[in-house]
Amino acid sequence: MHEKEFRKLLDKYLDGTISENEKMILQKFEKEQISENYNQHFKNETDKNSVKNIVWKNVRLNTFSGSRLDWRVFTSAAAILVGLLMVGYFYYQNNNILHKSEVPQNAITLELEDGSTRIIEENGSVILTDKEGSVLGQQKGHELVYSNSEGIEELVYNTLTVPFGKTFVLRLSDGTKAYLNAGSSLKYPVKFLKGQERNVYVIGEAFLDVAKDSLRPFIVNTDKMNVRVLGTKFNVSAYPEDETSDVVLVEGAVSLHEAEEKYDPKNVVLLKPGFKGSFNKNNKSITTDKVITSLYTSWMGGELIFRNMSFGNIVKKLERHYNVVILNQNKDLASKKFNANFGNQTIEEVLQELKDNYGIDFKITSTGDIEIK
Template identity: 50%
Template structure:
């Protein structure tokens, strides 16, 4: 991170709780290095920055602020907050940014002191990161080939290029998990130990067993978007946990989209059959929503209701081959998806445009082509400089 503009871009994402863990580490590292110099943005600059950004909703602001307070409590740091409740949400973003600027170095230092026995790792926000069951981190480079080993040194998987393949077999008694994190601007393929193939979209995290245990369900945990080609195994149902939604299958092809900015978790079924149900429930084929091929099931995170409708599945799976599709989506949500897809920062100063809804489909187009499209149909005023797009 070499310039003030770059750290400002990351601060935008940090304050809106959109940073990947790797980007968070970059902010922390930069703060530790420059907190006593003029290079680090001042609180006033952050306030100006926040004024240029779309207003975050009340719930998001509250969540970010409470998370920061929780972190401070865990590290025995006291932060005094004025008791004026009327100004709490009005200044929530600024308060969060001030705490980040003043406290993040201390939190990080405390975490290092508590984990001195753990190895240190250097990775960038553009790296694919694999966290092993013992907490160690391994960087996945698409132009490389590496072995993945468990805590005992046994080879459990092999990565070659854009695909990581785990060894088959179920000779373990205790489940252990790996977690893979795909950065903005990249996609990746993962073959699980049962033969299930998973296509992972940008900005996605998947937690999964290194090996599945005989007699138990095959369960993985998804944050983001993935297309699953599930290996058939009638004795061991495959379950995708997407926040408060479980998707249960035996063998099928389906897409799950579970990004934080969306009000719905969408499941699109290409082939086979899947059941959708709340994580607090037990699966019941007679009561739960059973999706048929060619249908999309949408889980409303607000009221936990599930609705279904027929769709053209190709629209929702085109991302695997570089496509990009928006259906009745607000421009502010489109911005988030463009940032994730192209690894850019977009600042929108046109609040009216933020709530406009669009339908659009793109093949494997550049960000310049996509922005040009929105300019053609809406006449937006924007500039692109480096990896930052400003919409006025």
């Protein structure tokens, strides 16, 4: 049985939608796997206890009915679920948790609080738990959703990283929704604590639809500029290689200030909807300009829209979006500005359009790199 098939059947078993035929397939697979010695897959007794906690929590969730408990259902479910989750743990240990050096460059990854890294498969279905077995959230296809877990009373951070060529959606424990663009990462608490500011850390680009909470400001920390809000929708772009960090406000209100400076409400730049705030990394100044916000949020729908943008910046965005290497041999082009719209075209189609409309010639090398002539 392939891993994806196993995961699909296990999810069906846990949510009660599995058919009798599918249950027989799972039970047969369970017997085959349990015949092997699983102890070798556990690192230590702590690992074993963690799995036990997960097992019993899932058994209770799936067998209680009101205030009464059918012990026959309980024991039957426990017997099957223990076996299935042990098999599931085998897959978890051997297919999802990797050392950073082992992670493929094109994989979406989740770094857990203990420093381990887990691969997030696109359109997969995974239940997230902490080391004690408490359920933190669940992946639902192209979105990772955290629950407002009870019992967590300390700040524990996860970091989601999206490689070039991909995007992903994250729903935080307070209901805030974050769309991550290609080549970006977001560090965030698995649960925001009462009475404390909601701090997250962005590298790259993200669109955030922040859940309103007047008692807990939401603060987006970037390398050079911080964004402080109570509840709003905005796009933040803070790639390390870019000359500016930009915030485009779609709805609500935000304040901007230099990351190295302590927050002071008297010394911030207030941004209104329809405006872009830019922090210049060279002179450390923040400027604002009125913009068409859809030009800066179109990437969420798979589009690339360039308006009066330098070719050098266009190249950067194409590299991130398509996960390609573009070598510009025509240095005269770097500072020239262009307008262009691209939808769901391939990189080859995009390059051909640039050639047809602007005479920009290109060549794809034997290594797959793109040379601009």
